[in-house]
Every structure is written in C-alpha cells, then in structure tokens.
Amino acid sequence: MTSVRPLDVPALLGEFHRRHPGVLLQISAVPTGSQGLVDALLERRLDLALVSLPGPRPAGITLTELTTSVLDLVVPADHPLAKRRTVPITEFAGLDFVDSPVGYGNRAVADRAFAAASVPRRVTVETTDLATSVAYVQNGLGVALLPRFAVSEEQGVAALTVDDADLDWRMFLAVPSERTPSAAARAMIALGREFLA
Known part of the structure; x- marks a missing residue:
C-alpha cells in the first residue's frame, strides 16, 4: 500500500x-x-x-x-448517477466495475457488501493502484468503489455515498x-x- x-x-x-x-x-x-x-x-x-x-x-x-475510510461509488462526471449525493447498492446491478484483484482489501470489502445485498457485480478492469482506478473511471471504462481519500473533484469524477451497505475500509x-x-x-x-x- x-x-x-x-x-x-x-x-x-x-x-x-x-x-x-x-x-x-x-x-x-x-x-x-x-x-x-x-x-x-x-x-x-x-x-x-x-x-x-x-x-x-x-x-x-x-x-x-x-486508519479507516468509507468506500464511495466513483463515477465519471457525465454519468447519469453523477448528480446524486447518495445511492443504494441495489442500483449497481448491470454496471461495469473497476476494482483491485481478489485478495486486496478494498476488493474484499466490496465483494462482501455485494454478497450481503445479493446484488450481482461484474468487474471488467482490475488494477492494483487506486490512482489508476480513478483514471479508468474518468475515461468511462467503469465505476469503482474507492476509499474517500483517494478521490478529489478535480479528477473529473463524482463520488457518491452508498447509503445502505457496509463499505468501511480499514x-x-x-x-x-x-x-x-x-x-x-x-x-x-x-x-x-x-x-x-
């Protein structure tokens, strides 16, 4: 890390x-x-x-x-969800995700949240670097669940709070x-x- x-x-x-x-x-x-x-x-x-x-x-x-952080849903600035402040995990079905490989902590947090909500998820891009994850989202290759500290508004993305899932990253x-x-x-x-x- x-x-x-x-x-x-x-x-x-x-x-x-x-x-x-x-x-x-x-x-x-x-x-x-x-x-x-x-x-x-x-x-x-x-x-x-x-x-x-x-x-x-x-x-x-x-x-x-x-330290601890919450994983927020990060979407491109022009994504239909970008204007919202919060979103339930049930609305994630059908979205393409950028995520870390299996074994990484943020991936484990996300996988557990999706399993708990019985929501299917498709990971189309795997990367080991948080900054690169933001770049993939910024370029429209998917959305991501990322620690709040990893994202800023200047990056051309929007971060939304997921209001109904345990997405605590420690x-x-x-x-x-x-x-x-x-x-x-x-x-x-x-x-x-x-x-x-």
Whole structure:
C-alpha cells in the first residue's frame, strides 16, 4: 500500500532509514494483496505489513488499526448517477466495475457488501493502484468503489455515498502474534504511530 494517502509510506520509510541507517530495509509487494501479505507474515518472510482486511482477524496475526475510510461509488462526471449525493447498492446491478484483484482489501470489502445485498457485480478492469482506478473511471471504462481519500473533484469524477451497505475500509499494521517483533520492527511500528499522530 505504497500510495495510500492517510499514511505517506515513502516518507515514513525515508525517515526510518535516516533514523536507523544500519538497518536493512526491504520493501515487498505481493500480487495477491493483503491476503498475500498475511500469508508472508505467517510464513516468516515478512516482519510486518500494511494490510486492509475486512471481517475477523486472521489466526496468528495481530492487527493494529491505523486508519479507516468509507468506500464511495466513483463515477465519471457525465454519468447519469453523477448528480446524486447518495445511492443504494441495489442500483449497481448491470454496471461495469473497476476494482483491485481478489485478495486486496478494498476488493474484499466490496465483494462482501455485494454478497450481503445479493446484488450481482461484474468487474471488467482490475488494477492494483487506486490512482489508476480513478483514471479508468474518468475515461468511462467503469465505476469503482474507492476509499474517500483517494478521490478529489478535480479528477473529473463524482463520488457518491452508498447509503445502505457496509463499505468501511480499514488499514492495519499486521505482525505475527506467535513471535515477538524484532527491535527494527518495533522501531518501525513506533515511527508509524508517530506519523499518524
């Protein structure tokens, strides 16, 4: 989650590197999103991870909530829904969606909301970057459910509140609960809290 606005990850990592130049800092992304990061933590390939996971806490993982946002329906500025402020999820049937691949937190939140409402959904564009998702919507390739912080009016899109679905997106710092974090991991956790304060 290197481009998530509530936490400036490059600035955080740069500050960590300045404060702890002797620590080898390795950053990894996985194509399977938050679920893949959880798997890497459990397999001892990572010390900590930024994840977005709806539902119950995964076994063997300790989660510290860092921030939360609501997923809004994002449509092109000229879309028939663009003039509205709110929309029920039942009106989404038949729309083409831009979304993250399965395993990513925002995709899991959206999939759960659609399942709970018994509304079918068609994802026609998958991308791992929120800014690119907005660009696909802006260019008429679909609509998207995106965290509120990821969208601005200057982008040529409109964001609508979905008034009847649980679309809370939460970002966590995840660590394995079966092992004590290393000194370097504890320093990163403390710095992350400092950045969010």
